[in-house]
Amino acid sequence: MLDVIYRKTQAGLTEIQTRASGLSxxxxxxxxxxxxxxxxxxxxxxxxxxxxxxxxxELEWDGLIERAGSLPPKTAATVAAPAAAPAPAAAPAVAAGSFSLGLNAVRISAGQVARIRSILHMTNQNHLSGELDEMIGEMENLVSVAEIERCIARYLAVMKGRGMESAAQTYLAQIRTVVR
Incomplete structure (x- = not known):
């Protein structure tokens, strides 16, 4: 995520002039x-x-910024490696093929799905060289918690297979924040 290059959208440029969104x-x-x-x-x-x-x-979800690109993979790995944070000690272990958002609901909102897709898209580009692009594209119309959990389980299995489980746990914490 930190090797992504962002640019302001038209809404972002307008926000700078008008301060209409009440940003912190x-x-x-x-x-x-x-x-x-x-x-x-x-x-x-x-x-x-x-x-x-x-x-x-938050700025991306509010439509004020968008991705303009990212550093080349070799550079990104070099830059991101020192900044990688270990997974929190309380993060639950996730077995490949099983994952739960911990929701009692059967459906989540389209906005929540969009935010989850955004998180997965960034990590897919930064860590997996776009390997899960097709799956993330298919998530656009999903609102079933079970379907979203299956996609996240697949993402986790790929990240774990690449030895990036601790990074995946960090992103899972963000996803859980989105759905709560």
Whole structure:
């Protein structure tokens, strides 16, 4: 996620002029710094990586920024490796093929699905070289919790197979935040 290059959308440019969305100071500063050339990890924001990722996701979900590209895979791996955070100790282990969002609901909203797809898309591009593009594309019309969980289980199996289970746990925490 931090090797993604973002650019402002038309809504983002308008927000800078009008301040209509009521962004927090940090969100507004981040929006102003996004230039379509600088990868997220190089933005001069004084905040923990987790907060930066969260604020970038919020700006993207609100339609104020969009992905303009990312660093080449070799560079991205080199840049992202030192910044990778270990999985929280309380993160539940997930067996390949099984995953639960912990919801009692049968359906989730289209907005939640879009946010989950966004998280999976970023990690798919950054860590899996687009291996799951087809699956993520198919998620667009899914609203069944069971179908979403099957997709996430597949994603987890691929990440685990590549030795990236701790990174996957970090992204799962973001996904669980989206659905709660």
């Amino acid at each position: 100071l940090k969100q507004r500063q981040l929006l102003i710094m996004i230039d379509g050339k600088t990868p997220a990890h190089a933005l001069p924001m004084a905040m923990p990586e987790k907060d930066l990722v969260h604020k970038l996701l």
